[in-house]
Amino acid sequence: MGSRPATLGELRAASYSVSSVKTELRRNLIARLASGDTLFPGIVGYDETVIPEIQNAILGGQDLILLGERGQAKSRILRALTTLLDEYTPILDGTEIPENPESPITEAGKAIVMERGEDAPIRWLHRDERYGEKLATPDITIADLIGEVDPIKVAEGRYLSDALTIHFGLVPRMNRGIFAINELPDLTERIQVGLLNVMEERDIQIRGHKVRLSLDVFLVATANPEDYTNRGRIITPLKDRYGAQVRTHYPESVEQEIAIMEQEASRFDMAGRELHVPGYMREVIAEVTHLARQSPDINQRSGVSVRTSISNYESLLANAFRRALRLGESKVVPRISDLTFIAPSLRGKVEFEAMEEGQEDKILQRIVNAAVKTVYDRHVDTDKLETVAMAFNDGLSVETGESAPIDAYIETLGRVDGLREAVAGLAGETGPGQAAAAVEFILEGLHLHELLNKHGVRGHAVFTG
Helix, strand or coil, X not given: CCCCCCEHHHHHHCCCCCCCHHHHHHHHHHHHHHHCCCCCCCCCCCCCCHHHHHHHHHHCCCCEEEECCCCCCHHHHHHHXXXXXXXXXXXXXXXXXCCCCCCCCCXXXXXXXXXXXXXXXXXXXXXXXXXXXXXXXXXXCHHHHCEEECHHHHHCCCCCCCHHHEEECHHHHCCCEEXXXXXXXXXXXXXXXXXXXXXXXXXXXXXXXXXXXXXXXXXXXXXXXXCCCCCCCCCHHHHHHCCEEXXXXXXXXXXXXXXXXXXXXXXXXXXXXXXXXXXXXXXXXXXXXXHHCCCCCECCCCCCCHHHHHHHHHHHHHHHHXXXXXXXXCEECCCHHHHHHHHHHHXXXXXXXXXXXXCHHHHHHHHHHHHHHHHHHHHCCHHHHHHHXXXXXXXCEEEEECCCCHHHHHHHHHHCCCHHHHHHHHHCCCCHHHHHHXXXXXXXXXXXXXXXXXXXXXXXXXEEC
């Protein structure tokens, strides 16, 4: 920082050229693409769809809006746009909003340059300070976004006609940067018109002041597709002003859902216990979300966020950990019986269509059962488990659940013909904890194929022939 120019004269002597924000983004994107660097680290599933469209918008110098349901990484993408800004950029020091030292836009900025000339002070703004966002709500005013007359400045002796009495809003304060509005259609029509003027005409009226500000700001936004229509809550001229409308989406595969789930789930101390999550249990959690997105009993207009998978996964691990603590076991391995305890997180993430009271839990159980059966069929050939199913026809019963210790499952392997081989085929050469989880998974799959009966309540079950 000490070696950087500190005055306008030093900046010019260094032959430093200040680019517009869109030019800066475009230049750095070109360099990133040429080097093959990842544009949005941590964003999964958009490499062939969303990201190329965003790149095209930036290369084309277009304002950008992301359309999508909740939980589709829209805000994360917008915040990551700052990585395409220069690490530091020079701005005029002593002004209310960030200004290009070579071309100030406010009366205060112009006065500093006129009075100080080559000695006009500058400071360097880090790219993290060049991003701002606002969640659109109906109570937002023009003053919030654009500006308002500052009564304190009037009280200090300035006239209302003096442009220096203006207190600038959020958009001007993000000059030389990126400003995002989340859920754009939630703005009232009057505020949308004001935003349109900023984007199109750069002409702002504040309490009789007609201030022409050539703002250098990259305006981006998010919206729900259902609202972003002329039949929704967006005015057509503003809709037309955004050059690129990029449609986001939920993960298209179970593998992508799992990758996001693993990446975003909270990591907690397991009190010295070893955690192992069978791959099929991860798949079940991801399948629950995918099936919820297809269910006619779930309101699809509100969407089923990826946060559903993340929260369900955290609940699954939490219950497996709780069981290990209660039973004094050193291994934490999630089982099918733990799925009962994802209901609170699942209920909190979906909206049900209108129905009779008390049906929600039945709907969620159907979704969970369908997810288990889908994953089971992916990993297990039921036709090869005829011996296991027949072993229960002679009166054999097996109890499972969160109160059943690992040793009880190991004992079951010796009681049921063919079960040990089935577990080995599913879990491979693993420890007792993984074997116990595999036993539950196989028995549950046979039940869902109607080859075993199951009787139980909340986390406990008895399988019979």
